Amino acid sequence: MIVDYHLHTSRCGHATGTMAEYAAAAEKQGIAEIGFADHFPLELLGFTPQHRVNMPPEELDKYVAEVRRLQSRLSIPVRLGAEVDYLPGREKETAAALARHDFDYCIGSVHFLDGWDFTHPKEVKRYAKLDIDELYEHYFALIRDMAASGLFDIVGHLDVVKKFAHFPRHDWSSVVEATCREIKKADLCVEVNTAGWRAAVKEAYPGVMLLRKCLELGIPVTLGSDAHSPKEVGSGLRRAVLLLARLGFREIATFCSRRRIMRPLFPL
Numbered sequence: 001m002i003v004d005y006h007l008h009t010s011r012c013g014h015a016t017g018t019m020a021e022y023a024a025a026a027e028k029q030g031i032a033e034i035g036f037a038d039h040f041p042l043e044l045l046g047f048t049p050q051h052r053v054n055m056p057p058e059e060l061d062k063y064v065a066e067v068r069r070l071q072s073r074l075s076i077p078v079r080l081g082a083e084v085d086y087l088p089g090r091e092k093e094t095a096a097a098l099a100r101h102d103f104d105y106c107i108g109s110v111h112f113l114d115g116w117d118f119t120h121p122k123e124v125k126r127y128a129k130l131d132i133d134e135l136y137e138h139y140f141a142l143i144r145d146m147a148a149s150g151l152f153d154i155v156g157h158l159d160v161v162k163k164f165a166h167f168p169r170h171d172w173s174s175v176v177e178a179t180c181r182e183i184k185k186a187d188l189c190v191e192v193n194t195a196g197w198r199a200a201v202k203e204a205y206p207g208v209m210l211l212r213k214c215l216e217l218g219i220p221v222t223l224g225s226d227a228h229s230p231k232e233v234g235s236g237l238r239r240a241v242l243l244l245a246r247l248g249f250r251e252i253a254t255f256c257s258r259r260r261i262m263r264p265l266f267p268l
């Protein structure tokens with residue numbers, strides 16, 4: 001059972017291809033279900049980023065309408081999702097903005113630390129000046145706040161702070177433990193995001209230590225390629241399913257109208 005719940009579109013300004021091309025690529029690969037999760041307009045949350053990394057606000061209605069059109073044309077379920085930044089202090093604005101559309105799911109992601117767009121290739125110099133242990137503490141504290149906010153259904157690329165292959169020097173298992181406990185308490189799902197295999201770190205998000213903790217605590221998982229072009233649709237998802245199976249996962253989460261539906265990883 002392969003789903004791809006993390007598809008971007010050219011509307012965000014740093015992805016290519018039409019939505020129909022993404023959908024056709026998924027159908028061709030036999031992916032059971034897809035969901036678009038383009039970058040939600042940050043301006044609607046009251047934030048203007050350093051680089052444009054999201055849909056302009058005026059594109060949101062068109063994005064929703066295009067997903068609806070594809071739903072009636074495709075042979076597989078197409079879900080309406082969004083990848084939404086967790087911005088501390090902007091919870092009320094975020095809740096109000098998300099309530100305006102009938103999303104099937106919302107992925108909550110952290111891409112900014114005090115305004116620093118730390119996953120952006122143009123912003124990597126800053127890492128050299130930082131204590132990576134402290135960076136991890138700071139990042140995962142935000143993830144815990146995001147979980148506690150109750151705004152989202154899925155945690156996006158849980159450990160994307162490792163994107164450029166920076167890892168803590170000291171044991172950080174207590175951070176893993178505290179973060180996964182908060183995710184469990186909030187009843188959130190974690191995506192296995194395969195973009196990490198295409199990034200400098202060459203590991204899926206999240207890594208095995210976090211995935212094992214998710215399994216131990218009974219945190220559900222889903223799958224996403226984080227495709228920014230039609231040819232990235234489905235990328236690494238078979239590998240991700242095999243990884244999940246090897247670790248002992250037996251189910252994956254799907255979503256409809258913000259309700260979670262668990263499906264067997266290997267249907268009979």
Ligand SMILES: [Zn+2]
Pocket residue numbers: 008012014039228
């Ligand atoms: Zn993106």
Ligand SMILES: [Zn+2]
Pocket residue numbers: 083109111156157
């Ligand atoms: Zn993201």
